[in-house]
Amino acid sequence: MFLTQSLLLLPDFLLIVCGFLVCRFTGLDRTVWNATERLVYWLLFPVLLFTSIVRTPLDLGASLGLGLGGMVVLGAGVVLATALRFAPGVDLGLQSSGAQVAFRFNSYVALALAERIGGAAGVAWIALLVALCVPLANLGAVWSLARHGGQNTLRELAHNPLILSTVAGLVANLAGLHLPDTAATVLTRIGGAALPLGLMAVGAGLELGGLQKAPQLAAALLAIRHLALPLVGLGLGVALALPAGQAQILLAFAALPTASSCYVLAARMGGDGPYVAGLVTASTLLGMLSVPLALTVFAALH
Helix, strand or coil: CHHHHHHHHHHHHHHHHHHHHHHHHCCCCHHHHHHHHHHHHHHHHHHHHHHHHHCCCCCHHHHHHHHHHHHHHHHHHHHHHHHHHHCCCCCHHHHHHHHHHHCCCCHHHHHHHHHHHHHHHHHHHHHHHHHHHHHHHHHHHHHHHHHHCCCCHHHHHHCCHHHHHHHHHHHHHHCCCCCCHHHHHHHHHHHHCHHHHHHHHHHHCCCCHHHHHCHHHHHHHHHHHHHHHHHHHHHHHHHCCCCHHHHHHHHHHHCCCCCCCHHHHHHHCCCCHHHHHHHHHHHHHHHHHHHHHHHHHHHHHC
């Protein structure tokens, strides 16, 4: 069963490996991939979210438990990562920089995974989790790094393209709006480029060297991301009596690797960029094991 779940994710992780190899061994270096990340973040990914939500019937009442579960998973990560500040010998600067890795999630992997295990409904459920949890995750990350810079948290949230596109899609869906066929085709093709380019961009940013500064702290943060949160997600699926499909999506969401943009935020707000880059790389690699393992456990229990 583990092998089956791993094969389900293999195409997505091979795209990550492809991005790493292309960035390291061809002329398409970080300059190219920095531009690609901006294209995916500001255009391709928002279009994918919007079109996925608009074309999928939504029952928000039936999804309230899923949304609550996602917010509790994320909140648990924030609490556990913050608690590490009080552990003996912890470097508070590195903890402030790396805490976000424990609770933020890679939306590119989330959408690719949701589409594979749940089809259009899975994408819509993940989009709902993104809409609810991206603002909370960004709040937690910016709050943790606030001592290093003076960024305006509310302004950043109000300009977040993932939040704006998700909200626009929800409004259009609930209002019963339908896109003209030509517009729907164009937007679908634009959004279709988001996942392969986004996953390759994740691979292009992989590096591990910075973890040598505080390996024990890194191990604790990664244990929260890849062990504690999946256990929380699994328990919430039962406690909230979620339908099997939503419970599976919630568990997959809880087991995701961290967001590749953690490095960007840490570097921009005066944190330790190389340390966070190492955490992001380790989390991406661990995600190749934690996601299939979580789905295998789910299948065994259902």
